[in-house]
Amino acid sequence: MSAAEIFQHARDAISIGAMAVGLVFVIAGAIGVMRLPDFYTRMHAAGVTDTLGAELIIVGLIAQAGDWQTAVKLALVGLLLFLTSPTATHAIANAAHRAGQKPDLSHFKPKHPADAGSSEGQK
Amino acid sequence: MTFLTFLVAIGMAVAMAIMLARLFAGPTLYDRVLAANSFGTKTVLFLLVFSALVGRQDAIDIALLYALINFVATIAILKFFRYRSLEIALAQMSLRRALDGEYEK
């Protein structure tokens, strides 16, 4: 096997690994946005996809990009998402906080099957 | 390779559908803004994957623009719903800055 072939295989492996893991993170973040109980907690789940999922998918695409210009453009999109997503998340959180939204600070426990009948367990 | 890229595109579409569900269901305004912002991020990723899938580099430029517009739109929506107007906020800002003497510095 020549060096160019090994390089090509390494690139493919990086691309496949990064994109698969990134896909898992994006889907998990979307499921978290659906499942979590309260606005402030949902924000965290959206952050999962915005940071690691997006960056990993972009890394995977860079690894299989043909020319350097495409790679640089993809890296630019990644940098832009990396810089703007925390700012947007902070802006949403700050707007909700200033508007008087109170975060629910209770302990969200799973219902134990033993006390499913009583009112204990949810709060 | 192409199959995985296609799978990622399908996954992005599923995540966008879930975000749309949260956008319509979200009890508060902020849930909806959060869902819209996250939907925009997934649209950017979908555009990137799409450009790799069909081999057209134009879609990357569109994705770059979409990322910028998504950020600005989120900030503009939040600002509008805090002040109920876009120009009042600007006027207040410049007034406060003039009162603080920021311009003299």
Place this chain on the structure above:
Amino acid sequence: MFYGISLTAILVALWLTLSGPFTLSGDYPIVMGLGVISIVATVALTYRMRIVDRETVPVGPALALFTYWGWLGGEIVKANLAVLRLVMKPEIEVEPRLVRVPADQRSGLGLCVFANSITLTPGTVTVDVEDDGFLVHALDNSFTDPAGFAEMGARSDIASDGKKASPTGRGDS
């Protein structure tokens, strides 16, 4: 002046990257001409707004910032896995917390980097900026470790100050 030249160089590189091949045949004189016009206009506008300084063109602390991003990447991966474990449990079990994190960065850029790093690591979001610290919302008890916040604050302070900033923390233009 140094910041103006660096800003121009960065903008030229950006334009050349985004606008296709580097030839002057065909339509490309128009593309290059538009590039020159927009770069000159941007630099002139930023000079007129008087915002060309160490904070807006962070070429001085660039190397320190990149090394800091490497460390931050590791933290982000760890926090992501923790959030993933919380979210994918069959039953949601979280205990959200609001905590105050003291911030004693010397420069405004340091404060900005610290707040953005807190928001970037999933599980913690900066909700409000107060006089001497941040109000941070955490998804679970396990994310509110004061030692972790202190280490991140110290590292972001070092990263944003390649050289010692002026004690007022306002940046030297």
